[in-house]
Amino acid sequence: MGETKQKVIKEAILPKKLLPELFEKLLPDYDIYGPVQKAKNDAYDIAPSVDKKAMDVRKKLRGNEFEKVETADILNLEYTSTVTPIKKFFIPPKEDIVKFELENLKLKSLEDLQPDVKPFILFGVHACDMQGLLRLDYSFIKGNPESNYLSRREKSIIVGINCIPDEYCFCEAVGAQIYDEGFDVFLTNIGQSFHVTVYTEKGLEIISKVELYDVDDTSIKEKEKALERSRSLEGSEKFKPDYHNMPLLSKSGDDLPFWDRIGERCFSCGTCNLVCPTCYCFDVNDVMNINIKDGTRRRFWDSCQLESFAVVAGGENFRASRTNRNKHRFYRKFRYLMEEYGKPFCVGCGRCGRQCVADINMIETSNLLYENVEKI
Amino acid sequence: MAITEMQYEKKSLYLPMKARIKKAVQMTELEKFFEIELEDREQFNYDPGQFVMVSVFGYGEAPISISSNPTKKDGFELCVRKVGKVTEALHRLKEGDPVGIRGPYGKGFNVKELRGKDLLFIGGGIGLVPLRSLIKYSIENKKDFGRIIILYGAKSPKELLFTDELKEWEAESGVDLKVTVDRGDESWKGNVGVITTLIPPLDLDIENTMALIVGPPVMYKFVLLSLFAKKFPEENIILSLERKMKCGVGKCGHCQMNHIYVCQDGPVFYYKDIKDLPESLH
Numbered sequence: 001m002g003e004t005k006q007k008v009i010k011e012a013i014l015p016k017k018l019l020p021e022l023f024e025k026l027l028p029d030y031d032i033y034g035p036v037q038k039a040k041n042d043a044y045d046i047a048p049s050v051d052k053k054a055m056d057v058r059k060k061l062r063g064n065e066f067e068k069v070e071t072a073d074i075l076n077l078e079y080t081s082t083v084t085p086i087k088k089f090f091i092p093p094k095e096d097i098v099k100f101e102l103e104n105l106k107l108k109s110l111e112d113l114q115p116d117v118k119p120f121i122l123f124g125v126h127a128c129d130m131q132g133l134l135r136l137d138y139s140f141i142k143g144n145p146e147s148n149y150l151s152r153r154e155k156s157i158i159v160g161i162n163c164i165p166d167e168y169c170f171c172e173a174v175g176a177q178i179y180d181e182g183f184d185v186f187l188t189n190i191g192q193s194f195h196v197t198v199y200t201e202k203g204l205e206i207i208s209k210v211e212l213y214d215v216d217d218t219s220i221k222e223k224e225k226a227l228e229r230s231r232s233l234e235g236s237e238k239f240k241p242d243y244h245n246m247p248l249l250s251k252s253g254d255d256l257p258f259w260d261r262i263g264e265r266c267f268s269c270g271t272c273n274l275v276c277p278t279c280y281c282f283d284v285n286d287v288m289n290i291n292i293k294d295g296t297r298r299r300f301w302d303s304c305q306l307e308s309f310a311v312v313a314g315g316e317n318f319r320a321s322r323t324n325r326n327k328h329r330f331y332r333k334f335r336y337l338m339e340e341y342g343k344p345f346c347v348g349c350g351r352c353g354r355q356c357v358a359d360i361n362m363i364e365t366s367n368l369l370y371e372n373v374e375k376i
Numbered sequence: 377m378a379i380t381e382m383q384y385e386k387k388s389l390y391l392p393m394k395a396r397i398k399k400a401v402q403m404t405e406l407e408k409f410f411e412i413e414l415e416d417r418e419q420f421n422y423d424p425g426q427f428v429m430v431s432v433f434g435y436g437e438a439p440i441s442i443s444s445n446p447t448k449k450d451g452f453e454l455c456v457r458k459v460g461k462v463t464e465a466l467h468r469l470k471e472g473d474p475v476g477i478r479g480p481y482g483k484g485f486n487v488k489e490l491r492g493k494d495l496l497f498i499g500g501g502i503g504l505v506p507l508r509s510l511i512k513y514s515i516e517n518k519k520d521f522g523r524i525i526i527l528y529g530a531k532s533p534k535e536l537l538f539t540d541e542l543k544e545w546e547a548e549s550g551v552d553l554k555v556t557v558d559r560g561d562e563s564w565k566g567n568v569g570v571i572t573t574l575i576p577p578l579d580l581d582i583e584n585t586m587a588l589i590v591g592p593p594v595m596y597k598f599v600l601l602s603l604f605a606k607k608f609p610e611e612n613i614i615l616s617l618e619r620k621m622k623c624g625v626g627k628c629g630h631c632q633m634n635h636i637y638v639c640q641d642g643p644v645f646y647y648k649d650i651k652d653l654p655e656s657l658h
Contacts, residue, residue, distance in 0.1 A: 097390050100433040107433050107474040112391045143640060144625040145384040281629030284622045286436045295434055312620050313460030316593050336635035
């Protein structure tokens with residue numbers, strides 16, 4: 001998986017001034033979600049950090065978030081990253097999966113709450129997030145295909161866009177800066193217009209709602225220059241190991257003491273899991289309504305960094321130390337799932353590093369692993 | 377394949393089947409026995425060692441090992457320790473009360489691979505519950521197996537499970553049964569000591585014996601050491617592991633043991649397949 005190049009159906013130019021018209025024409029048939037700059041105050045910049053530089057990064061980012069939009073005007077398409085990834089449109093943070101009705105506290109009826117969503121467009125998705133979504137596809141199809149996920153996924157149309165990387169971005173270093181996989185349409189910002197690459201019929205249908213112009217040599221050159229500027233070089237160059245070697249490195253370095261130094265810094269808050277585009281573990285709980293007659297079985301995003309994650313009812317904790325929980329998350333990205341899928345489950349979006357209150361990040365951990373294994 | 381061309385069943389993996397408690401018997405202070413019958417499905421096929429997700433609506437869902445003989449087709453049996461929110465709620469239920477069932481899930485004991493072998497069952501505490509499914513099956517199909525030896529340990533005589541059946545297995549089925557308790561009481565005349573004390577005196581045809589071990593996490597290490605002291609081959613050891621589970625279908629992530637989802641590849645494992653995993657036994 002992961003190497004298939006998609007066939008280009010059409011290349012064209014879309015003037016930016018046509019975006020409002022495009023959205024107007026699409027909105028009757030589709031829900032549209034895109035990046036919106038949310039915060040006008042610092043509270044949205046999440047938890048304070050021990051590191052001033054990290055605080056500054058968050059302030060600069062100012063909480064972009066994928067939100068439902070009714071007009072193209074409020075989009076912030078020139079963005080670095082969103083706080084939460086697009087997984088929320090496929091596995092919502094809270095999702096009622098089964099409804100039950102009780103009579104005298106005994107089951108009366110049971111209903112499967114299968115999602116029934118309108119076709120929707122995610123407008124302005126970066127390469128890392130697209131790669132993250134492809135990895136979720138793998139996990140939710142594998143073994144037992146999950147209809148809750150798939151019934152949303154099949155209704156989705158993904159319009160990609162080139163990005164503005166910062167020093168936390170390292171998609172290129174983990175092989176995730178890919179523009180021709182998964183997208184229905186990909187837009188490259190070339191100033192007054194977007195260069196448009198169409199990969200699917202669905203993509204062609206939505207983007208052809210407005211008049212597109214032909215590409216010429218200049219626009220193709222502009223596109224190439226823009227994509228070059230979007231390379232996540234700053235962070236990617238910091239990432240020392242060759243990602244192909246990560247499973248092997250993590251096996252060789254499993255017992256090294258640097259893991260404990262990372263574990264000691266971790267607060268087990270679980271933020272890294274919440275903001276990760278490929279973390280999908282969940283908890284399930286029954287939620288009763290106040291009438292004590294009906295309720296729902298609800299799933300929630302969960303975190304393998306929380307102390308209780310692997311505790312059984314009898315009290316035994318199968319991953320009691322923070323070091324081991326940190327390692328587990330790292331191995332999920334660079335070993336366990338990578339060995340199955342062929343590519344890392346870390347897509348280099350940099351979110352966990354940007355948001356971590358202890359400034360633990362994948363670049364540093366990967367480098368520590370690499371350097372310490374080299375020393376063996 | 378494009379995601380839009382996927383064929384999949386548009387039905388939740390997490391929707392329980394409606395079921396009813398046919399019989400409920402308090403066994404010990406903490407353990408209760410349940411016979412469950414599904415409402416809409418007459419047959420329920422499962423392997424010994426598999427588990428179901430049991431729902432008490434309003435409280436939640438918990439993974440519980442099936443305890444009955446898989447040849448029992450009109451329902452199945454569970455023996456549940458009251459230890460968490462869902463199991464406490466389950467204990468309050470009576471005959472006729474509704475529950476939800478999903479499953480059966482996981483990989484159980486591979487009966488075909490056990491044929492012709494001597495079977496050494498080692499159950500600690502509630503570990504007897506999943507073993508009982510295979511014990512009953514092997515007694516019923518005794519000609520397919522060699523000797524059947526059962527070692528069973530509990531903390532005290534009051535906590536012994538299925539005591540009537542234990543007597544029956546020993547008296548009528550030619551099972552070699554050895555029971556021990558950590559602490560006896562005035563009426564107890566049997567063995568006193570942890571379960572590993574039963575292992576050294578055993579006379580085993582070790583090459584042709586399969587050991588089937590289920591117990592609390594702490595038990596495995598000491599039982600394994602005792603078996604290895606007898607030069608018991610590690611490839612003849614099978615065990616069943618407990619983990620937290622929220623889905624049973626390989627998604628929620630709670631049961632992971634390194635790269636393995638216990639709900640998919642287990643809970644029953646060959647010891648040789650998991651012994652090198654740091655998160656398997658400790």
